[in-house]
Amino acid sequence: MPELRHSIAQHYHERTKYDPETIASKNKGLDWSKQPVPFKEYKIGxxxxxxxxxxxxxxxxxxxxxxxxxxxxxxxxxxxxxxxxxxxxxxxxxxxxxxxxxxxxxxxxxxxxxxxxxxxxxxxxxxxxxxxxxxxxxxxxxxxxxxxxxxxxxxxxxxxxxxxxxxxxxxxxxxxxxxxxxxxxxxxxxxxxxxxxxxxxxxxxxxxxxxxxxxxxxxxxxxxxxxxxxxxxxxxxxxxxxxxxxxxxxALPSATETNYPQIPDGELLTYFHLRTQIQAGTTGKLNLPPVKQEKSLEDKYNFPFCEKIPTATKPIDWGNKLEGLEVTILKRRSTRAYSGEDLTFEELTGLLDFTYQPQNYIDQGFDHATDYFDLSLIQTFIAVSGVTGLEAGCYYYAPKVQELRQIRFKNFRKELHFLCLGQELGRDAAAVVFHTADLKSSVAQYGDRVYRYLHMDAGHLGQRLNLAAIRLGLGVSGIGGFFDDQVNEVLGIPGDEAVLYITTLGRQR
The missing domain is CATH 3.40.109.10 (NADH Oxidase)
Structure with missing residues (x-):
């Protein structure tokens, strides 16, 4: 009998973490002869x-x-x-x-x-x-x-x-x-x-x-x-x-699987995907909770004695009939290198405003309520290395009250270089945004399928950061490879929060 474990979503997350002691052994190199073609073709149609x-x-x-x-x-x-x-x-x-x-x-x-x-x-x-x-x-x-x-x-x-x-x-x-x-x-x-x-x-x-x-x-x-x-x-x-x-x-919940066999490396992705599926004929068995209403006006974390900095700011201007938005989407590129120069506090707050405060953009022609799967599950932490007028350190962003709450007092450039697998983007960025979620609590609400929802919501937020940065003439690049556990330890992010995604922000070199 297989031993009882955490849900398959939690198991998958633990199994796919990068660790400084084991990452070298997992780097097998790429077989370029098997590189996939990223396009689909149809012979009939x-x-x-x-x-x-x-x-x-x-x-x-x-x-x-x-x-x-x-x-x-x-x-x-x-x-x-x-x-x-x-x-x-x-x-x-x-x-x-x-x-x-x-x-x-x-x-x-x-x-x-x-x-x-x-x-x-x-x-x-x-x-x-x-x-x-x-x-x-x-x-x-x-x-x-x-x-x-x-x-x-x-x-x-x-x-x-x-x-x-x-x-x-x-x-x-x-x-x-x-x-x-x-x-x-x-x-x-x-x-x-x-x-x-x-x-x-x-x-x-x-x-x-x-x-x-x-x-x-x-x-x-x-x-x-x-x-x-x-x-x-x-x-x-x-x-x-x-x-x-x-x-x-x-979002609808799936089943939660806790009794699963030993799964070899290379088969985990396929096995996990199958277990996050919703099966036919299960509508009466899903035991759907009611659609969640806004539970509280308070943000999740309110650390005692932390400094709180308001972030409300003037919205980014996207041009007449959103002409600037279309141009920005089409010219967006991921930044390859940063200069290490500072951002201004106004630039950082502008990025946060467009990403997390859609109500401020209705009069420009944006939708009044952007669809996410469940944004209440996603938390945001920001490691600030170079923002004019803002002390270096790690901050929790509280979107409901629009403020930054400082939880660590240190310039983390050196550590960010390490946490981002030695990528200079982490070291030279002016600010690094971390999207996280309490995986155990999320699975309890939506089953193992929530792993999909969390990462899609994090990617959606990351894309809004991307476009806001490009509109402001800044550099931006997402990072999906990082030392998972060490991010929490170094930056002071609560241990229950699983890191989903990193977005680096700065001035292009």
């Missing part, structure tokens, strides 16, 4: 070319309503996941996209499910990044199957289009092995952030669904669930045709 609609300005289609519809959809997809640069690499080329991805591996795939519109017949479409086109590979009405798989989610009742995000696991696992599961969902979070913001630019409102019958969605898309799996479903409200759709639950 009908292609809908979207390039003309991003090559022309909106004014070109002022008298053509059909072309206006296509242009909006074209811009939505291009700003979400389109190819924005071509970089030479080892005798070939790496194509960069509007959403960042660890190692440039891009495990996510985007599909469009059409209920049937005057311009987009019912069926299944894959977004082809290389050609900026939609491949219509299945021509039939599958909308009811999607509704059934999503437990008749109310946002699917009146919408006509839905985006489905999947992951091709090997694309990321080739490099990051079992720990790739973390990065896959961080990358998906980046993409979700882009879809949300691109929707604001193009008058679409994506509604996030994370609770669905996995195998039913996989079968609907005709994908091989051993290689690829559905991650998120996003019905699109066309704000030019309808008002906001009725809201529904973004």
């Amino acid at each position: 009908s292609a809908y070319d979207l390039k003309p609609y991003i090559q022309e300005k909106p004014e070109a289609f002022v008298d053509n309503t059909d072309a206006q519809w296509w242009q909006r959809l074209s811009r939505l997809l291009f700003c979400s996941y389109g190819l924005t640069a071509k970089m030479p690499s080892m005798g070939s080329a790496v194509y960069l996209r509007s959403a960042p991805s660890a190692g440039g591996l891009y495990p996510a795939e985007m599909y469009i499910v059409s209920r049937g519109t005057p311009l987009l017949p019912p069926g299944l479409y894959n977004y082809q990044c290389r050609t900026h086109s939609l491949m219509h590979y299945w021509e039939s009405d599958v909308w009811q199957k999607l509704q059934e798989a999503c437990f008749w989610h109310p946002t699917l009742q009146n919408s006509q289009l839905a985006i489905v995000i999947t992951s091709v696991f090997y694309r990321s696992a080739w490099r990051y092995e079992d720990r790739a599961y973390r990065r896959i969902f961080l990358d998906t979070g980046h993409l979700l952030g882009n879809i949300e913001l691109a929707g604001a630019v193009t008058n679409y409102r994506p509604h996030l669904i994370g609770g669905f019958v996995d195998e039913a969605v996989n079968e609907l898309l005709y994908i091989d669930s051993r290689q690829e799996g559905a991650i998120a479903v996003l019905p699109l409200a066309d704000l030019l045709d309808m008002k906001q759709l009725p809201t529904g639950r973004t």
Whole structure:
């Protein structure tokens, strides 16, 4: 009989931690002959070319309503996941996209499910990044199957289009092995952030669904669930045709598994993913808690005797009709090196304001309530090394009252270099943001599937930080590889908080 352990989510997290004493033995090197291709191809299907609609300005289609519809959809997809640069690499080329991805591996795939519109017949479409086109590979009405798989989610009742995000696991696992599961969902979070913001630019409102019958969605898309799996479903409200759709639950719980066998290295990712799935026929067995209301006006941590610094500030200006947002999405790049120069306190508070205070941006055209799975589970800590007017140290960010609460008094540049696996980005950044979550408590609420939700929400927050930094002319780069336990010990982050993601901020070299 296998011994009783923590949940499989907690077990996975412990197994995939990086540790200074063992990381060298796990670095086996990459087999470049097996490097995956980050694009999906279809030999059969009908292609809908979207390039003309991003090559022309909106004014070109002022008298053509059909072309206006296509242009909006074209811009939505291009700003979400389109190819924005071509970089030479080892005798070939790496194509960069509007959403960042660890190692440039891009495990996510985007599909469009059409209920049937005057311009987009019912069926299944894959977004082809290389050609900026939609491949219509299945021509039939599958909308009811999607509704059934999503437990008749109310946002699917009146919408006509839905985006489905999947992951091709090997694309990321080739490099990051079992720990790739973390990065896959961080990358998906980046993409979700882009879809949300691109929707604001193009008058679409994506509604996030994370609770669905996995195998039913996989079968609907005709994908091989051993290689690829559905991650998120996003019905699109066309704000030019309808008002906001009725809201529904973004996250549903899965089972919690505590009795599992010994799982060899290399098989942990696949095993864990299967255990986070929701099975058909379980709606009556999920014992769903009521949708959580705001429990308290207080933030989670209020450390005694810590200094508290207000962060309320003037919102970032995104330009007339969000023109600055679209430009920022398309020119975003991950910073490769920082100069070590300071940020201003106003720059740091501007980054926090856009990321955590969406209510301050409604009058600019942003949505009033961004969809996350459960943002109350995510905590934010910031290691400050160089911010003018702010003492070096580690701070807890309290978003509800908008203040920084200092918990450690030290410049951690040297330690951050070590914690980020020797990456100079950690050492030279002016501030380093850590997103964390109490994994045990989170599993108690949502089962093992919460591991997906936590990392997607952390990636979504990270993408908002990315874009705010680029808008302010700053450098920014996410880090998914770090010494997990040592981060808590060095910075004073409570031990119950599992570190999910790191975002470095500074001035580019």
